[in-house]
Amino acid sequence: MAGRIHIVGSGAIGKALAVCLLNAGKDAVLVRTSVDGEPDKTETIRLNLPYNGRLFANVTIKTFSSLDMAHGIFIVCSKSFVNEMIALKLTNFALNAPVILLQNGLNVERAFVNKGFTQLYRCVLMVTSQFEGESELRFRPVAACPIGIVAGNEDLSAHMVEHLHTSWFPFRCEDQINKFVWQKVIINCIFNSICPLLETDNGVFHREPAAMQIADRIIKECVDVSVHSGIELNIKDVRAAFLLVSRAADGQIISTLQDIRNKRPTEMESLNLEVAAIAHSGGLENKVNITRTLGELTALKSILNR
Template sequence: MQVAVMGAGAVGCYFGGLLALAGHDVTLIGRPNHVAAIEANGLRLETKTGTQMIPLKAASDPSAITPPDLVLFCVKSADTEAAGRALQPRLKPDSVILSLQNGVDNASRLQAAIGHPVIASVVYVGTEMAGPGHVRHHGRGELLIGASAQSDVIAATLTSAKIPTTVAPDIDQALWSKLILNCAYNALSAVADLPYGALLAIDGTEQVVRNVIEECIAVARACGVSIPDDVLTKTLALPGAMPSQKSSTAQDLARGKPSEIDFLNGTVARLGAAHGVPAPTNLALTVMVKLVESRRGSGAS
């Protein structure tokens, strides 16, 4: 397959690298410094079992790519519409687009912007960019994707490339469950600049996490989304499963980049206000991240 990865950050590089190893023709579309490193040496993929260099294509402008069979759309939420419009001229009528983004509304926003079907997806992977053209994998690596006419074939293709992929019968529930996970830890990890494993060791942190989860569940239900009964237990188990992982928000702040906080805790606070459901903890965490952004000069998102 011709595969384009739009937004070749940590998630896009990891999955793009695995697809290239499986024999697919992959082009990573990313920032010039990453593109230069990948063109010179290939993508450096570092996992717990070792490091390998993966030869693949890279570009900083989607106008240069071959029309793709599959697009992994991985840009930050604030860039969804602009990146979609830049990619649109290279799409084929039957190009399949997977939105591998945080938040609950990126797929619908992208679809509205480009007039092309988009399949919502939920990503469960711990990765970080360790340098130009260098992605480091910390754990997990599976996907849930929404149902469509192409979803079963795409899921089989991804799974054969060592990306375990399941078609979710209720993708909205899955998106909200992932949002709750992100809301619980992303801001705290960012403000403290700590990995997940160290957070709950601080007195009071677990209660804050529980407050966030309870608010998220109440807002989701007000929006008509069913939330699984075990979401609290699963969310509290994350630090034990990925103790060394810092959140994507923490990684953004460390690099001086705008965060996605408006599309995480900010979404819960905004939707809560719209539905008359209080979400003060989510609002407080949103403001805390924006204060850190302001102090570091990364610009509020």
């Protein structure tokens, strides 16, 4: 598949993806979601990789108003709480274009499904990225990011993976994407609540047994909800995947803590609180007390900090 890659969301993940794609010779641009109508601009972005590697790229940054009659792939890397707005904007020119949601959370595709997008895909983030300066990022890949179908076809999914994959920011096809979505949601329910509340980095769980004990309780709660929802997960597998991320992201600050510090909203609604809502609808509301409470505390901390 050829065509321009539009990366919707100019945060730490979107900018890292743009740098990797441009260094691989792809035609990629960033699209800002926070403003519209401004002229296009170019930003030189540096990506600091593991083992002292570095990538640089001059990235074109556009707004929705400059995407009239745009063609190609659309990768949504923004926070999920703006999906209603993004889906509305993209209906003007991308209703039948491939749209990949590179986001954390459960049911983040709902706004796009409701608006009738015909080529819609979910991707599970298996990388970490944080700003070290205005145009400098610390980027750590953990594993290849799986892409699966919400609405579309397998051949197009495979072409997109081939088009997007780089050695720095890898992708792969996945035919059981909902299983991986749930597993990553459970991992994020832990990182995105405990790390902001403790004001610490992602590596705390493999360093501190007491932190891992709390994580184990969340894993148990969330796996019970996933199984009740028809997604068969294994506690040992989720725990192993979680610790893999904790070790690979040692020293990295989770996005929710970055958001709180920068007085921005968090994604708790699509993480802990969405798991709690699903549990409530299935009669399991008393089975997710820790997951729900930590999510509520994190959301409250975000509100109070603003």
